[in-house]
Amino acid sequence: MDGIWTPLLLSLKVAGWATLLNAVLGVAAAYGIARWRSSARDVVDAILTLPLVLPPTVLGYYLLVLVGRRGVFGAWLESIGITLVFTWQGAVLASTVVAFPLVLKSARAAFEGVDHQLENAARVLGVSETGIFFRVTLPLALRGIVAGVLLAFARALGEFGATLMIAGNLPGRTQTLSVAIYEAVQAGDDNTANLLVLVTSVTCVVLLVIAGRLVPPAARGLGDSYERRRFRRGPATR
């Protein structure tokens, strides 16, 4: 059983960290882009969305060239004691980059869907800009953000190509579920492959059920009360 728990826990750890990073970075970037008025906006958005369309091998190669021991930032990273190639942190980096656009896209759409009049109303009432973001904009956009973050977690959990290129296939250290399955199939070890595939499928179903139970109702609740409040005030914005 050890051969299953180790990759499963590692996959969850890597996907968890990648999701956490993306929840912060992706939301911040989405907010910035949604509010930024510049012609460069579309170019920046396109560059940040690239991981969604580029093959994972291209991303893996970029990462290797950037953070590898002899990469552009490799020597600098090594001097401050960070090694990314062949480490689980490298797997986190790969998963984060690959899943980033999913948070960015959903969060940007969510921020752009927020009614500016509500933010202006808060502004008139003397709420600080930080306060407006955390008490008005973020709660209103939360539903879209949560959807994006969940997608990102799922994508990070299934990440394979870029992870294999930068983190390698070190049993117990960087061998995530998807990489372990690949190795088992390559070695012709069907029993292990079957077991790992089953564990992955069950894990994903469990995660989807938990996500369905916990997150959307809370987010929907916010949306509902917002709708109700708006209804009570009358169809001002329709």
Next chain:
Amino acid sequence: MTPFLRRTVFAAALTFGAAPSAFAADLVVSAAASLTNAFKTLAEQYEKVHPDTKVVLNFGASDVLMQQIVRGAPADVFASADQDAMNKAEAEKVIQPASRKDFAANQVVLIVPTDSKLGIGALRDLTRADVKRVAYGNPSSVPVGRYTKGALEAENLWEAVSAKGVPAQNVRQSLDYVARGEVDAGFVFATDAAIMPDKVKVAVRVPNRTPVTYPIAITTQTKQPTQAASFVQYVLSPDGQAVLAKYGFQKP
């Protein structure tokens, strides 16, 4: 169906349907990753002599190729980097035992990046603390990994070295890891090291515990046994052997 739709469907059918039958006789040769350069040249020369045959090459770790054939991949010829993978293929009855012949020999070497300052000169040096990572083929699917494991076990070094090991999917990945300096040292075949003389250098010639020989055989499911036999014959012929020698392979 509108004329436009009909034309689109027709074009799609043409594209998908016509491509595979472009050549009358596609001979699929699954060969070990270490044979990549040599077999590309071999195939080119073979096609010059036999213009009606197109050689389609499929490279990978020997065990992976063996698995593909066991699962029904349409390979006609299988060339493995060790006897183990070929034995498994024979046990699975996917190759014709009578056609099996050794066609080349090789040598396992320990390589380091050309600018390495660690001064690795013996297998024992790999256990030093300043040697952080060592690449080798995954022993469960890559022949060079099995040779490596055997050699290190014989000197009681396997446990210490595998603790800092980076298992690669095939021998060329080990080579690439060393060439990029991502690992401090790696095990490959002498013929692989010779491809990148500007990036890697041989630190230790690993003594062969078991002879490093390459067997070739015709698969049982081939639909063109005559062409398959002719290709195997070409590999074993003086012309074929000359190509292999050019890339540093020895006679079996």
